[in-house]
Every structure is written in structure tokens, then in C-alpha cells.
Amino acid sequence: MKLRIREGVAMTFCALSPPAAGGMTVCDGRVPGRFTAVVPMPLDRSVVFLRINMMEAVRTESRYRFIPFASLLFLAALTGCPPQSGPAGPIAYVSPQELASKLGLRIADSSSAHLTLTNGIDNVTIFPGLTGRIYINGKPYGTPNKAISQNGQVYTMAPAIEMIRLELRRLADSRTGGKPPPPAPRPPRSGRCNATIVVDAGHGGTDPGTRSVTGTAEKTIVFDIATRLAASLSPRCGRVIMTRTTDRKIDLEERAAIAERTRCDLFVSIHADWAERRSASGATLYISRNSSNTSYAIARSIHAALVRNGIESNGIQRAGFIVLKNHSRPAVLVETGFASNWSDARKLDSAAFRAKIAEAIADGIVEYFAK
Numbered sequence: 037m038k039l040r041i042r043e044g045v046a047m048t049f050c051a052l053s054p055p056a057a058g059g060m061t062v063c064d065g066r067v068p069g070r071f072t073a074v075v076p077m078p079l080d081r082s083v084v085f086l087r088i089n090m091m092e093a094v095r096t097e098s099r100y101r102f103i104p105f106a107s108l109l110f111l112a113a114l115t116g117c118p119p120q121s122g123p124a125g126p127i128a129y130v131s132p133q134e135l136a137s138k139l140g141l142r143i144a145d146s147s148s149a150h151l152t153l154t155n156g157i158d159n160v161t162i163f164p165g166l167t168g169r170i171y172i173n174g175k176p177y178g179t180p181n182k183a184i185s186q187n188g189q190v191y192t193m194a195p196a197i198e199m200i201r202l203e204l205r206r207l208a209d210s211r212t213g214g215k216p217p218p219p220a221p222r223p224p225r226s227g228r229c230n231a232t233i234v235v236d237a238g239h240g241g242t243d244p245g246t247r248s249v250t251g252t253a254e255k256t257i258v259f260d261i262a263t264r265l266a267a268s269l270s271p272r273c274g275r276v277i278m279t280r281t282t283d284r285k286i287d288l289e290e291r292a293a294i295a296e297r298t299r300c301d302l303f304v305s306i307h308a309d310w311a312e313r314r315s316a317s318g319a320t321l322y323i324s325r326n327s328s329n330t331s332y333a334i335a336r337s338i339h340a341a342l343v344r345n346g347i348e349s350n351g352i353q354r355a356g357f358i359v360l361k362n363h364s365r366p367a368v369l370v371e372t373g374f375a376s377n378w379s380d381a382r383k384l385d386s387a388a389f390r391a392k393i394a395e396a397i398a399d400g401i402v403e404y405f406a407k
């Protein structure tokens with residue numbers, strides 16, 4: 037028969053001892069597909085297997101027949117037997133370790149049958165052989181036969197690296213809407229806010245506010261958050277005043293009067309929400325129906341800080357609360373979460389969450405006034 041080896045052909049020779057002599061499996065034990073010719077030949081006490089990718093490598097007029105012994109020896113001499121570092125042949129292949137390093141991934145699973153690489157978000161799985169393909173997150177990419185199995189590992193064609201890299205970049209871009217990833221949360225500005233802030237802990241004393249599904253009184257939750265908020269603002273702002281520093285009842289009109297009397301730059305009132313719809317969750321910012329642009333801008337700054345700190349925020353609403361409308365000062369009421377929602381209620385019961393939301397509100401306020 038006539039045998040023409042096309043340029044760019046990968047061939048693998050493996051000299052193996054015959055099964056009778058306690059032999060080994062064919063190369064790595066994998067002979068992929070019906071298009072691969074495996075030609076055992078007696079050679080001394082070993083057997084030479086020739087594995088040729090028939091579709092890629094060899095063309096004959098009609099079909100394959102036995103390859104003459106002399107050709108085999110010639111080919112064996114040409115390519116070496118067995119290959120030690122990566123498959124022989126003009127196509128460059130990379131080992132799992134090299135591939136992982138080039139793509140910045142780590143090896144999650146490696147065998148002669150497949151190779152899986154991951155970055156924790158995207159998974160690349162490569163199956164060797166003529167029908168084997170490259171899968172990214174379970175979806176096939178490119179044409180089959182981009183890898184071969186050898187020495188118990190999957191070796192991938194070097195030209196496939198760029199395709200995988202581009203696909204991973206496209207996937208990463210699609211997750212961020214084609215924009216660069218959002219910047220890491222900024223540390224709070226150390227710049228002073230030369231402002232007078234009134235921190236209003238809602239309810240108190242004989243007015244417990246609502247009671248959360250876990251049984252905690254709103255006055256207790258909001259007093260803790262308000263105290264933390266004032267503590268965070270104090271070193272950074274000009275003057276910080278709390279409407280109550282103990283568990284006592286203060287009328288809403290009196291709270292509004294404190295805002296007016298102190299000529300404060302911001303009156304921030306801390307509450308916890310309640311809704312019949314138990315699925316309602318997250319913080320909500322309220323400003324007066326006729327509020328100034330200042331109140332709105334401060335609420336926006338607080339909302340941004342909540343979101344940046346991973347706290348669910350429903351954004352800004354307008355309402356006719358007395359503490360927002362019965363004075364002339366900029367004012368924002370923060371509903372810190374829904375006491376009627378199990379997940380929120382448990383968060384509000386946690387000192388870590390109360391500290392976190394207090395810090396986020398403080399950051400939002402300071403960022404506004406430090407401008």
C-alpha cells in the first residue's frame with residue numbers, strides 16, 4: 037500500500053512488553069476511536085504499537101491495510117520510542133501542568149481519559165482522541181481531536197490554548213456586562229465631614245416599636261445600630277448628637293424639634309421594617325415627600341454604601357413620616373431590614389450585622405459630607 041504522511045501529523049510509538057511477559061497496556065491504555073490504527077508488531081521481546089490518527093495523519097487511496105514492517109521501523113527511528121516528554125510529532129502538545137499554568141487555572145482532575153481545569157468559576161474539561169472535545173462549563177468548543185492521551189495524562193494541542201483563553205475571557209466579560217470588573221470596595225474616607233449629624237434611635241421606653249419574628253423588640257435593635265452609627269461618625273464629623281442614649285420614649289414631634297434646634301446638617305433616623313408579605317426583605321431609605329435635593333443625595337450615598345458592603349437595599353422611597361417632614365433640616369430614615377422576615381430578623385439579631393450596617397450608613401454619610 038502507499039502511505040503518505042501529511043505535514044503536521046502527530047504519531048505515537050510505544051514499545052511495550054507483550055502481555056505474556058507481564059506486559060503493559062497500549063501506551064496509556066487508551067486507543068481512541070475507530071480511526072486509529074493499532075498495529076502490533078513483534079520486535080525483539082517487545083511489541084511495537086503504532087498509533088496513527090488516520091483522519092489527520094494518513095491518506096490512502098481507499099482503506100487501510102497493514103503497514104509494512106520496514107515503514108514502521110523507519111517511523112519509529114524517526115520519532116523515537118517511546119516519547120518521554122509530550123507526544124512526538126510536529127504539532128506541539130502541552131502537558132496538563134503546562135496548560136494550567138498558561139491559562140492561569142488549576143488542575144481539578146487529571147487522568148488518561150480526561151483533564152479538568154478550573155478557576156473556581158469556569159471549568160475546562162478536555163477529552164482526548166478523535167471524537168474527544170474541549171468543554172467549557174459543559175459546552176463543547178472548537179472542533180474535536182484537540183488532545184491526545186499519553187503517559188496517563190491528556191496532552192492538549194498548543195494552538196487550542198488561545199481558543200480556551202479567548203472563551204474564558206469572553207465568559208468573564210459577559211459576567212461583568214463587558215465592562216471591567218467593579219473596583220474593590222473602597223475603604224471609608226478618613227476625610228472629616230464638617231457637619232452636625234443627629235442620630236435618632238427609633239422608639240424606646242414604653243414604645244417598643246415592632247417585634248421581630250425572632251421576638252426582638254425594634255427599639256432594642258435600632259438603639260444598638262444607632263449607638264454604633266454615632267460612635268463611627270463621632271471621630272469623623274463635626275458634631276454628633278443622639279436623640280436618646282437610654283431606653284426612653286421620645287415623642288416624634290420632639291425628635292423633629294431636636295433636628296430644628298441643632299440646625300443639623302442631617303437627621304438620620306434608624307428603624308426596622310415590618311410587612312405582611314413575609315418575603316419582603318432588605319433595607320429601605322426614606323426621605324420626605326417634599327424633601328430637599330440634599331436629603332435625596334445623602335440617601336443615595338447611604339444606599340451606595342449599603343450595596344457596596346453587600347447589604348440588601350431596596351433603594352429610596354418617599355414618605356410622610358413626622359421625623360422627616362416636621363422640620364426644615366435634611367433627613368433620611370433608614371429601615372435597616374424587615375423584622376417580619378426570618379432572614380432579616382436573624383441578621384438584625386446579630387451584632388456583626390448591626391455593626392456592619394452601622395458602618396455602611398456612616399460611610400455613606402461621611403462620603404457625602406467629605407465631598
Ligand SMILES: [Zn+2]
Nearest residue numbers: 238245307308
Ligand atoms: Zn420603627
